Every structure is written in structure tokens, then in C-alpha cells.
Amino acid sequence: MSEAGEKKRAGAGPDGPVLEAVGLSRSFGPIEVLSDVSVSVRAGEVHAIIGENGAGKSTLMKILAGHLAPTRGAIKLDGSPVELKGPVDAERRGVVLVHQEIMLAPDLSIAENMFLGRELRRGLTVDDREMNRRATEAMRVFGVEAAVTAPVQRLSIAQRQLAQIARALAVPHRIAIFDEPTASLTPVETSALLGLIRELKAKGVAVLYISHRLEEVKAVADVVTVLRDGKQVATKPAAELEPVDMARLMVGRDLLALYPPRPPAPAGEPAFEVGRFGAAGFAEDASFSVRPGEILGFAGLVGAGRTELFEALFGLRKGGGDIRLNGAEQQWRDARAGMRAGAVYLTEDRKSKGLLLEETIAVNLTLASLDKFQRGPLIDRAREARALDEAIQRFDIRVGDRTLLAGQMSGGNQQKLLLAKMMQLDPRVVVIDEPTRGIDIGAKQQIYRFIAALAAEGRSVIVISSEMAELIGICHRIIVMRNGRVVGEVAGEEMNEHAIVVLATGVSTNGEDVRT
């Protein structure tokens, strides 16, 4: 709390803060999730708010954007106290929030979503032509050339995220709040977004920016505020903080190495071989293999077809090709078939494909392996409870109350639960899609250790990720996909971000086209 108060006394001069929060607190019932936080942001300044999950970042942003009222404290705009009556009131005053969760109507098009509730009109009808034109323009800023008339549900998660950002920024604004906008973006889209934020900054917009990605914060922020357990730990100029300092402040202790020591690269015959596999419309002709004890990474841009390839392999969408597991030919018509053979796929979409959010932890834990928990026709609840004990222990799932529903857990705990759920099947091949998306740094570090441990036990592990740093940090080899095809593989010394970006985009960093 020591450095916290410096900025807030600046007052409202021409150079004073546009938005200022003084001593904000917020309680839910008896629990105070935010206590006495003061932040301010000037025109043309980017102020990053960082912290682990549950640190209170999103609560703070929701208060500043009028979605929540503070229990104590005041919000000042241009130096004078205001009471935000709701998000509409905040927007009217020029404060826009880009939400972390995607909130678009899946059946409406990008353009329709972008102008939802504020449609442009021409006489009695809506002016679709103009709205489509503006939407196309807005998406082009991100380098997305998608048809803005296509329903949002046909877009990838990253494209939806970008559409949502475009929607928020279509409102006239002078203060823009971004709540983890890059959680589902790949490096290319992320750098497009950071470029956009610099543009906003140049135009004199005040930006509040929440992110887990510390490199990104370092790159774009002027000032950084660190929250921990709802309290303000530090507010400092970004120039004085290196990512490692930020991480230390966030976690409250020195972080050991983020990545665990890599288990030795195994030699020997591959356990899992895929030949000329394709996923209808998304990927084709993919061939690769993994050895027991090996961690193989899959890198590529969003939309490169990595998730779709593996979903097709596991019979979750249409596709076909050769699969061999320990030499035996396989064909999996559904996820169950893969599981029987000893291979599991952990979805990137924990909330809508991985866990039943309205069921308890125990129900989720055993859902994929219930036949192991049967005694006659009955579910053996005692055995189920023991499995839960073991899983909580082994995967460090942090829950005070075991009757908690999966939807009430933090992202990190949900990911651990999903991992525990699939490990109930004791698979030989584990495919994990975006293992650390949207989870805090402490949980990330643990997930990396679990992955290394799975490999050390002799399992073959495949990690699909859009975070190149983590692939480089934990994998033995990395396969790169572009436009639905495997375009290369890096290992050993070549395993660096530059090599991967060149393969993933087909363009070398000096702009030269290296596509073959």
C-alpha cells in the first residue's frame, strides 16, 4: 500500500487524471473482494492492472465501468465525483469496457452484433450497407478479413474476441477498459491489438488494461498497478518494473523457475503415430508421432486447424486418416473409443465443453470414467469420494467446500479438475489443448509441473498452445501448423519464438515471404 497514494493527489488540472478511483472497496456478503484501491489514469496513458485470478482485477474494472457499485470509495471523472448508474450511464460519459467473457449473440453477424442496440437507420429500415462497411473496416484493423455478414458462431474464439473489442470501441469514448483482451489471441493478433492500443493512446484516450501476460504489460503500459487478494500492492511506472518483478509482486513470494526441469528426451519407438490425417474443412494431411515420455508441442496461429485436427482424431468432428497406438491401427468414432484405447483429449474450452459448471467437483471428476465407479448398477459414492480426495491432493485443487459447483471455481482450479478428470482414465496418450488459458501464474507453474510429471511417468503428452513461450519452456519438440497443414518442426537449439513465428505466419520477420 506504500506507493499507492502518490498519484491520486494530482488533482484535476489540464494534465490531471481523466478517471480517478479513490479508496474503492467492494464486498459480496461478508467477503471483501476489493479493499481500498486507488488508481487513476490520464489522457493518453495506459495503466495496467495485474494480479492473479481472484485478486480483484475484474471487480475493479466492473466498478469503473458502472456494472457494479462500490461498497465504499468514490469515482471521479475529470476531478469531480460521479455516481455511475450502470454501464449505459458509464458509456454515455465516455467509459467503455471490453469484457473478458465473450458476449455476442451467436446467430447474429459480426456487423449486427457490433451495432446491436444502436443500429444505424435509414428511414424506417436499418442501414445494413453502412454497418457492414464500418464493421469490415473495424475488423481490418486487426488484420481479420472475415465476412462481417457471417454469423458469429462460425468465427474462431480469437475472431470473436476481436469482434467484441471492435464492438466496444465503436462507442464514442475517452476511457477504454480492457479486461484480459488477449487471453485467447495468438501473437499476431495480440500485436495488432497492442498496435491499436498505442493508436488510442496517441488519440488521447485513457486506457486501463488488465492482463496476465506480463511481457505484454511491459510492452504497452505506462503505469502498472499490482493487486493481490483484493489489495493494492504497488503502483509504479512500468519502466521501473521487469516482468519478473511483476510476477513476484503478484504472487507475493519469489517465484521459482516458471518451467520445471525438462524430463530427458526419450528415445525409442513412437507410441502414437498419426498419418495423413485431415479434419474436414480445417486441416489436411497431418502426420506426426510421439514417443512415450515425450512432450510434443503444437504451435500455430488461431485458425491454423490445430484444435480441429485433434477433435477430428478423437471422433469429435468429421475427419479421417491413419492412427496407430503402440503399433495397433485405430479408428475412433467418438471420444469413448479413444479413451478405451488409452488416449484422451482435454478441450481448450473448459467452460462449455470440459466441465459441467452446475454440477459438483465429484460429479465432474468421475464423469468420463463412471464405469470404474460402479458397484452393480449403483454408483459407489464412497469410492468416488476417495477418488476426489486423491485428485485434490495430487493436483492441488484448492476448494474449501467440496459441495462447490465447478462453475464457482477459479479458472486454475477448473483446469486442474479437468486434468484430474481425464487422468482417472489412466491414459497413455494425453492431448492438452491450451492448458493455461486464462489461469494465473501460480496455477500455470503447477500445470507445467503436472505435464512434466505425466511425461516422466512414460505417457506421451501433446500440448497445443498459442503461447509460444510455454511450448518452448516445456516441450521436447514443437510442430507448427499453418492454414490446416503441418509446415514444420522445431527442436533443440532451433526452438525459439522467431523460428516458430516464421513457420506459423509463412513470413519472416523482415517481411520476406518464405512460404514454399
Added chain:
Amino acid sequence: MTQAVGEAPAAAPRRRMSVSAVAPFLALALICALGALANPRFLSFDNLTNVLARSTFIATIAVGQTLVITGGGLDLSVGAMAAFISGLTILFLNSGLIDNMPLLIVSAMVLALAVGALCGLFNGLTTTIGKIEPFIVTLGTMGIFRSLLTWLAQGGSITIRNTDVRAAYRQVYFGDLFGVPYPVLLILGVAVAGAFILYATAYGRHVRAVGSNEDVARYSGISVARVRTITYVLQGLCVALAVIVYVPRLSSASAATGLGWELTAITAVVVGGTRLKGGVGHIWGTIAGALILEVIGNIMLLSNLVSEYLIGAVQGAIIIIAMLAQRGMSASR
């Protein structure tokens, strides 16, 4: 592994009693209290067993509907299916294929169950393999089943012709075991079986998972099509069980048989606290829901406060009130 029964860890997940799970029973108690005030005869043993027996058809069908709805489906064809199975059962009883009377009646029951299961299987496969909305599929089969009965009856009614058969079969509805009428035993049996399936077996948990989130179920290696299809087959069996006790009551089936049962059954399910979009099912709540509907009709007959012609309106109001109450309770949490 030998494990003492009492040794289950204290943290074993216990189903939490939520207000919405208890509400239907409270409402039923309240309505019964009102009934007792309105007419002392309401609480007589004869009247109560009569109410229970009359609610058998809806209660039995509604248990199956609870499974279907919990699994994310819907079956609009149950009333028409009941009429169709009734017609076939009576035609079989009239056919004289079997001389031995008990054997004839038992065979008719088995036939009813087989036809019910097949009708359910058809509904199930068409929605899952055919990938058509259950609303549309069962709207279609509703028309088909009812029309088949009308055709079998040539626009009139089908009646058990042999008076001996009629007299013998009558016992199934009007008879009792230690004073408890058979239909009441049937409700109990079906509810116990339904609750067992939904709460204690892996299949029941799969039903909830499929209704709660189809994708999660699929990614967990559960065959969504198989789980859903079986809910429709179980629904067909429940309809057949209802028919088995319905046929001896009137000994006849016509185009008016089972008219509107689908809506009454769905009302019972929803009033009982089951979520219409799936994932959450309350078997005992459904029984309470079916009883609430029947008791209210009974009270309206016994008292002269409201015309009995308005029973439909009152039942319609109940479903809306029940939903508003659920909404209110979940909002206040």
C-alpha cells in the same frame, strides 16, 4: 476390497436440499390443508385413494417425461401413444388368440410394454440419429399415434367385448393389496424405479450430464444419442404401464383417450421442479406435481366455489405460478 459401510469419508458429496426441491411438497401440503377446510370429506380414506388412483396415469407418464426432459428432450406424443397402445391392447384382448384368461391378460400387458418401448425407440432414434428437434419429432408422432387409433377404431371406440375378460381385468385398476389400490402401488413402484435410475446409477448421471451440457458429455466419452434414446424408450414403457391400469378402468379406447395428457404430464414435471431445458430432474417432485394437479381438480369438484369447467384454467395458472415462484426463489439466492 472390504470396506465398512459407515466408513465413507465425511466429505462424500451429499445432495443438497434446495428450496426448489422441497417447494412442490410444501405446495401439495398447503393445497391438501385447503381441501380439508373446504370439505371434510376430502380427507376421507376413500376420497384420498380415489385421488391417488386417478392420478396414476399422469404420474406414471410424468416420471418417464422427467427422464426425457432431464436428458434435454421432450415428448409431446405420450397422450396419443397411450391411446394407440390402449387400442392395440384391447384389440388383442378381443382377438381370442389365447384361451387361458390370466395368460391372455398378462400377454396383453407384455404386448403393451413392447409397443410402448418401440414407440419410444422410434421417437428416440428419430431425434438422435435423425438429428431433429424433439418438439418436431414428437409433434409428428403425436399425430401419427392418434390417427392410427382413430383408424383402428374406425372413428368410434374400441371396447373389450368379452364380459368375463372385462370383469377379470377390472381388478387391475379397482383391486388392492392390503387395502392399497394397485394403481397406487404402481405410482410408488415407478417413482422408486425412476429415482433409482436417475440418482443412483451411472446412466442417470449421464442423463443429467447430457441434458446439462451435450458437448461436455460428448467430450467425456458419453454417447449422447444412446443416453437420449433410452430416455424415450423408458418414457414409452411408462406410457405402457399407465395404459395397463387405464384400460381396465373404462374397458374402452377412443379418439378422446389420453387427450391432453402430454401437457398435463409436462405441467406435473415442471411444477415438480425439473428444469424444462434439462440437466436437473426431480422424480419425487414430479409425483408431487401430478398429485397437486389431481388434488386441485378434486377439490374443485367437492367444493362449489369454482366451476369444475375451469379446471383447465386453474391448472394453467398453476404452471405459471410455479415458474414464477421458482424464478423468485432463484433470484433471491
